[in-house]
Amino acid sequence: MATWQLASSTGALPATTIGSPQDVTAAAWVLIEDGQLSHALVVSLRRVVLGVLLGLALATFFGLVAGLSPWGDVLLDPPMQMARAIPLYGVVPLFIVWFGIGESTKVILIALGVMVPLYLNLTAALRGIDPELSEVADTLRLTRWERLRHLVLPAALPGALVGLRLSLAVAWLVLIVSETINAESGIGFIVNNARTFLQNDIIVVGLLTYALLGLATDYLVRRMERRALRWQGGATR
Amino acid sequence: MTIVLRGVSRSWEEIVGLSDIDLDIADGERVAVIGRSGSGKTTLLRALAGLDTGITGELRGAAAPAVVFQDPRLFPWRSALDNVALGLRGTDPRDRARAMLAEVGLHGREDAWPRQLSGGQRQRVALARALVREPDLLLLDEPFSALDALTRVSAQALVADLWERHRPALLLVTHDVEEALLLTDRVLLLADGRLVHDERLPADLPRRRDDPALVARRADLLRRLGVEP
Incomplete structure (x- = not known):
């Protein structure tokens, strides 16, 4: 930060390249004061939350079906692997044709981006369940539901949480791209607008907001991980 | 007479696992x-x-067998008590599981994760898990x-x-x-x-x-x- 401020003050870093921390803070303050930033934040968060919820629901459903039943694997895995191989941004034109340039395109794009990492990690975790513990479940004569609740889901949880973290990182990336391509509101809209008027300070504010949102979600997932995976720590030997 | 085996065999491709076993095990x-x-x-x-x-021959097995394996094979994400109570039917499964844990000398360690127990303690949890089902x-x-x-x-x-x-x-x-x-x-x-x-x-x-x-x-x-x- 000090280096940045120093470089800006001495003119080594011209304001046309990037504003000084002081300028950026001032720009942020203006955006906060007039409610632009909070409004944009609400709009962008709404897109991400809807997209993430839809993507996670799809990934969980497809992941469980493909990970737990052989025919589900045969039916679902090839299309999912294909979806993974297609660059997400390549389908943007098609989505605009299908869904227009409204909210649904952004939400669906985020959902697709979110679905893939969680699906891949969840199916891998489900396939990796220890057969010795499955045998224990057999000898204890667990019902299907008990087996799912006490063996399958807890065993797959660490892998699923890794997938969740990757998925959420993807969610922010896709949000940025889809908001930059077309938006009438949201953080991407502010950034794009600022570009038109060469307001570098505001672009930096937008980027910092994205960064903070990314950090915040990562922190949340880490906390979830610590709580859900308590059993992994505390070894006495 | 609870358990009867007559001519029990088991083989995989070329490997013979069991060959024509006759055996009775009494109560x-x-x-x-x-x-x-x-x-x-x-x-x-x-x-x-x-x-x-995959076995062949006649096997009249136990009604309620229970197994303790070479490794304890506990569910690492469940506490000692929950491991014992897992899939237990009947009245007050958790109370019965608690009593059985005490019987194998693990009173007070009900809430421990398997990782927090020593190898011997884990094997005792596995014994409790088997015996609490009152196997024949x-x-x-x-x-x-x-x-x-x-x-x-x-x-x-x-x-x-x-x-x-x-x-x-x-x-x-x-x-x-x-x-x-x-x-x-x-x-x-x-x-x-x-x-x-x-x-x-x-x-x-x-x-x-x-x-x-x-x-x-x-x-x-x-x-x-x-x-x-």
């Missing part, structure tokens, strides 16, 4: 199965546990072989003690002849999937490691296994 009888590695000991145990669907046949697959020598002695004493109180039929697979003589009434010897020797131990055999009668039987069984004592 509450304690049977040890010894033999070299690959002789079919564990295959026999898995057949009796109902874990092997308790199957033990080399349950002490992963334990250190001192822990093994106390775990063996615990099994002897628990059998006295619950009296299930018991099948102990082991490669330790001494352990077989200390804990059971009858020793079966398997070789290449065949039952080659079936020896009932006298009721008055003193179960002490240094007893001359026990030492003599141990030497005899070792010779049958092809080891010169």
